[in-house]
Amino acid sequence: MNQKFFNRELAWLEFNWEVLEEALDPEVPLFDRLFFLSVVANNLDEFFMVRVAGLKRDEREGMTERCPAGMTPREQLKAISDRAHEQVNKTYLCLNESVGPAAAEQGLKIQRWKNLSESERHHLEYQFHEDFFPVLTPMGIDFSHPFPLLQNLSINLCVLLERNEEDEHDRLAIVPIPSVLPRFVELPTEEGNEFVPLEEIVRQHLSAIFPGQKILDTVVLRITRDSELDLDGDAPSLLAEVEREVRNRRSNNPVRLELESSIQEGFLQILKDLIKLEDEDVYLVPGFLALSALSELAFLPGYDDHHFQPQPPQPVQEFEATEDIWEAIRKGDILLHHPFQSFDPVVELLKTAAADPDVLAIKQTLYRTSRNSPIIKALTDAALAGKQVCVLIELMARFDEERNIQGARRLEEAGAHVIWGIMGLKTHAKICLIVRREPSGIRRYVHLGTGNYNERTAKLYTDYGVLTASDTFGRDASSFFNALTGYSDIPEFHHVIMAPYQLRDRLLFLVNREVSRAQDGLAARITLKMNSLADPTLIESLYHASQAGVKIRCNVRGICCLRPGVSGLSENIRVVSIIDRYLEHARVYHFHNGGNDEVYLSSADWMPRNLDRRIELLFPLVDPDVKQKVMENLEIYFGDNRSARVLQKEGSYIHMGSKGEPELRSQAYFYDQARRQGKSATARPPLQLVPKERAKVEGA
Numbered sequence: 001m002n003q004k005f006f007n008r009e010l011a012w013l014e015f016n017w018e019v020l021e022e023a024l025d026p027e028v029p030l031f032d033r034l035f036f037l038s039v040v041a042n043n044l045d046e047f048f049m050v051r052v053a054g055l056k057r058d059e060r061e062g063m064t065e066r067c068p069a070g071m072t073p074r075e076q077l078k079a080i081s082d083r084a085h086e087q088v089n090k091t092y093l094c095l096n097e098s099v100g101p102a103a104a105e106q107g108l109k110i111q112r113w114k115n116l117s118e119s120e121r122h123h124l125e126y127q128f129h130e131d132f133f134p135v136l137t138p139m140g141i142d143f144s145h146p147f148p149l150l151q152n153l154s155i156n157l158c159v160l161l162e163r164n165e166e167d168e169h170d171r172l173a174i175v176p177i178p179s180v181l182p183r184f185v186e187l188p189t190e191e192g193n194e195f196v197p198l199e200e201i202v203r204q205h206l207s208a209i210f211p212g213q214k215i216l217d218t219v220v221l222r223i224t225r226d227s228e229l230d231l232d233g234d235a236p237s238l239l240a241e242v243e244r245e246v247r248n249r250r251s252n253n254p255v256r257l258e259l260e261s262s263i264q265e266g267f268l269q270i271l272k273d274l275i276k277l278e279d280e281d282v283y284l285v286p287g288f289l290a291l292s293a294l295s296e297l298a299f300l301p302g303y304d305d306h307h308f309q310p311q312p313p314q315p316v317q318e319f320e321a322t323e324d325i326w327e328a329i330r331k332g333d334i335l336l337h338h339p340f341q342s343f344d345p346v347v348e349l350l351k352t353a354a355a356d357p358d359v360l361a362i363k364q365t366l367y368r369t370s371r372n373s374p375i376i377k378a379l380t381d382a383a384l385a386g387k388q389v390c391v392l393i394e395l396m397a398r399f400d401e402e403r404n405i406q407g408a409r410r411l412e413e414a415g416a417h418v419i420w421g422i423m424g425l426k427t428h429a430k431i432c433l434i435v436r437r438e439p440s441g442i443r444r445y446v447h448l449g450t451g452n453y454n455e456r457t458a459k460l461y462t463d464y465g466v467l468t469a470s471d472t473f474g475r476d477a478s479s480f481f482n483a484l485t486g487y488s489d490i491p492e493f494h495h496v497i498m499a500p501y502q503l504r505d506r507l508l509f510l511v512n513r514e515v516s517r518a519q520d521g522l523a524a525r526i527t528l529k530m531n532s533l534a535d536p537t538l539i540e541s542l543y544h545a546s547q548a549g550v551k552i553r554c555n556v557r558g559i560c561c562l563r564p565g566v567s568g569l570s571e572n573i574r575v576v577s578i579i580d581r582y583l584e585h586a587r588v589y590h591f592h593n594g595g596n597d598e599v600y601l602s603s604a605d606w607m608p609r610n611l612d613r614r615i616e617l618l619f620p621l622v623d624p625d626v627k628q629k630v631m632e633n634l635e636i637y638f639g640d641n642r643s644a645r646v647l648q649k650e651g652s653y654i655h656m657g658s659k660g661e662p663e664l665r666s667q668a669y670f671y672d673q674a675r676r677q678g679k680s681a682t683a684r685p686p687l688q689l690v691p692k693e694r695a696k697v698e699g700a
Helices: 008-024 030-060 073-105 118-135 198-203 238-251 265-275 291-298 325-330 344-355 374-384 401-414 471-485 503-519 536-547 608-612 624-639 666-680
Strands: 108-110 139-141 155-161 171-177 184-187 193-197 215-225 254-260 282-285 334-338 359-366 388-393 417-419 431-438 441-449 461-468 497-499 525-530 551-556 573-578 587-591 598-602 614-620 644-647 653-655
Touching (some): 008 030, 030 254, 030 291, 073 108, 073 282, 073 291, 118 184, 118 198, 155 265, 171 198, 215 265, 254 265, 325 344, 334 624, 344 431, 344 441, 359 374, 374 401, 388 471, 417 471, 497 503, 503 536, 503 587, 503 608, 503 614, 536 573, 551 624, 573 624, 608 614
Parallel strands (some): 254 282, 359 388, 388 417, 525 551
Antiparallel strands (some): 139 171, 155 215, 184 193, 334 461, 497 614, 598 614
């Protein structure tokens, strides 16, 4: 076992434990605790579909290469199973003994059939025959043939039927619960909300589905399948390859089997043999399956008092003071801090550009878009208006592939030039370029950010964006898009640094420069904020810097493979993680540089995939006010004593705690700050950038 690195997968599970801690925390509002439980479950679904699936592929192919932490694929799978089983058990314990009963006291109940009254049962019986029975399709299983290809993450009722005289074994059947039907069926009540899981209702009416048959046992099951795309690098069409692989997800190899814990041992063995999974892949749960569905209940109307106080995104001061969108950006670089400040300026900028006759071209990258995206609508309108519109849309944004394909086709039909991703590389950079004709000549306006062009997640994720009319940034943006759309060498940029060609070397240079400062006896400091820190080479560079005396602070929300606080290795490195109502998503890198501070924003985490297999951008904050603002915000993050947890050298996290000091909750601080700035803005009627009605922020 390599003691220098934490295992990547186990480090991710530690992050998910932090999310679970929010559900366990009685100080978190009750219905937000319910939502955090759904997030824990959804995170695990994706983890098994991608990370566990990848390790299982490695194991099948006979790979024994050890990860940086010194573990083989088999050793990792065993450790993951142990830790994940513990996490699942704790999640259900939280729901069954804490959050569920507390929600029931407030009027939200998830009922089992045995607890229903006769009138409620009659109501559901009528609804079953009228609404559900016609949609259900039972599937008999012949033991001599492979188990049916149940859809990934679908809910299924497995039924054991008594054998007929001619049968050698008892018979098996599956009743898939169609996703077109409601996951929870609401009961008519005078107060509160009562629901029954649909599979519970189907279970009570199996005699209608299997008339004349004796039912021996039933169990609800759910299969998780490998969902990674396996693309053919020689395929003539990337689009066709992605579409084919997305379809294949439904029938890929199983990696996890979830079952109700009430299942009998003999029945369990039959299913394990048929589905071909080992004991470590089987999760027996004391309750209904797919807790990710709790998100449907967490935000039902009527429970506002049991949520975080609403925090509507605040207006951006620079845009409140003028009617001219272009003038506001020309006055100086504008920093956007979401979700505390509204994402509306980005959306309205594109809407304005689409309608402005002086705008000649719009070029943009898109990684994850929303359903009915206003960004795609604005780009479509611009193309229909005859403007030159070029969009590089990433087809392989995991689990958003189908939505991105639909959006790309809409753009292409409108006349936009669409680049359907780059074979071998994911385009994860966040950049938009608008070219406008003005009296002084052609001017370029640029938006660069750390988060996606998605107005929904901009209310849930903390991110930074910068709007600028800087000529050098404009030229860099043009060079970036020309490099991706045409045939050219990677250009020499003025400001931006691009992965996978320059970013790794630039980061190593910046770290090593601090080492040189420390060796010269000067103050040397590095402050990093990111989602994941997993790249072995960069972690080694931070260890080297720590040993040279560089003071290093890391704010890492999720995966951290760096082991802090180890004597002789990393005693000068401190790692904290913040989990709160919003998902921390911004990437900020600050290098002291002998007092001539350099601060960068980026779309890239410090992971091999970001540095070597993705198109990413790192860009400096050149406006002194913007740079100072972000540096001050970093100090707030590291001063957080309410939502911050400190990573220990053995891999666990402990809460910071206020230790008698006034409580500082960074996300609450940033919202109060945005609200104060919004109130101080010039009170003139906004014409272009601020809608009359702001969308209510969604909880996170």
